[in-house]
Amino acid sequence: MADRKQPAEVGAQFTGPALDERITVHEGAQVIEIDYTGLYIHSSAEANAFYDRIEARILETGEPLWFFCVDTTDYRVDRAAWFAYSRRGTDLHEAHSMGTVRVDRNAGPQIERAKGTERENPNLFASRDEAMAALRARPSQRRTRLAHTPNYERGAFLRRIRPDRATEIMEIDLSGISFEHSRDVNDIFNWIEEVVRGTGRRWYFLYNYEGTRIQQPAWLTYSLRAEALRDRWSLGSVRYAAGSETERDIRLRAENRTVRPNIRNTRAEALERIAEMKAGR
The missing domain is CATH 3.30.750 (Transcription Regulator spoIIAA)
Structure with a gap:
């Protein structure tokens, strides 16, 4: 990769x-x-x-x-x-x-x-x-587990995924999405993987992170699902327009990983980074 x-x-x-x-x-x-x-x-x-x-x-x-x-x-x-x-x-x-x-x-x-x-x-x-x-001496705060309420709908999210075979780039629009808990993470990554599996090939992933938030209860599941997606289906991934707090958390957690965080300010800069990846293949 x-x-x-x-x-x-x-x-x-x-x-x-x-x-x-x-x-x-x-x-x-x-x-x-x-x-x-x-x-x-x-x-x-x-x-x-x-x-x-x-x-x-x-x-x-x-x-x-x-x-x-x-x-x-x-x-x-x-x-x-x-x-x-x-x-x-x-x-x-x-x-x-x-x-x-x-x-x-x-x-x-x-x-x-x-x-x-x-x-x-x-x-x-x-x-x-x-x-x-x-x-x-302290009371437990655990409760009988309740299923998390889903915050996103499959059909609406699938419209945010745009594969382009000519460029080998799959754009995924996560703008405005807040991952509140593991249910949000699993729903969205399930839908992404559904589309990717249907193509039967690896892609360069281009993520729009404008206004995206990853809340603390969702971080661990998010990290695991993102890593699994990269390992199975990615030729390389680039994010753009991440807010300062989200970017800081992504960079912090990427330090011990084997994959660069690849965050750019604009879509144009992100596309330039993908072009560099292609040139280095």
């Missing part, structure tokens, strides 16, 4: 098996423990690798909502990694957290001094046992 790249390098501590040792799922307690103990996050690529793995483990459970117990004893986040670390952490907790507590085994004196003052942090504990007890 013309838009392949090498993923950003990460340390050995940020590979799958090493990260899995730091992520523990307690199904009965509805708690995910994340152990940062002694970890040094040097780069945004390492921050992304960690949060990618946490999200994948959440997806494996089939449950979107969890309590989180995070041990940050003696961990460090380099300045170069801080934006990705804080952004991905915020996204994770907005989408999946019923409550989060933090353990710092060096924080005992600090916790004692802060008691009864405005600096007291009810979510900071000096031991794992105290933190887990605090989570067990």
Whole structure:
């Protein structure tokens, strides 16, 4: 594929098996423990690798909502990694957290001094046992699963897909679409794949992202479906007119992937990028 790249390098501590040792799922307690103990996050690529793995483990459970117990004893986040670390952490907790507590085994004196003052942090504990007890005392926010209400209609969306065999380009108009949840993502990618399968060939994909939003509960499913579409059907993909927040999130999450995000300001610039891909085939 013309838009392949090498993923950003990460340390050995940020590979799958090493990260899995730091992520523990307690199904009965509805708690995910994340152990940062002694970890040094040097780069945004390492921050992304960690949060990618946490999200994948959440997806494996089939449950979107969890309590989180995070041990940050003696961990460090380099300045170069801080934006990705804080952004991905915020996204994770907005989408999946019923409550989060933090353990710092060096924080005992600090916790004692802060008691009864405005600096007291009810979510900071000096031991794992105290933190887990605090989570067990909180009510679960899980409910019987309800099917997400679909926000888009098949016939209307199919009119947004325009394949051109002469240029090998399939234009997909995602303008104004907000992916609110996994149902929106799966519906839209199912319809795209339906059209692509009918052609029996690979395409250059040209996406209009003007006004497109990918909400946090939809991000993980979106990433997986987009990757599957690229791997099976893409000769290369380019997006244009993405808003600043959407572009930032796409670039952030692409850092550890093997595919360039390929975002351009205008359709004309996006077509130029596809021409470059064709020339490099």
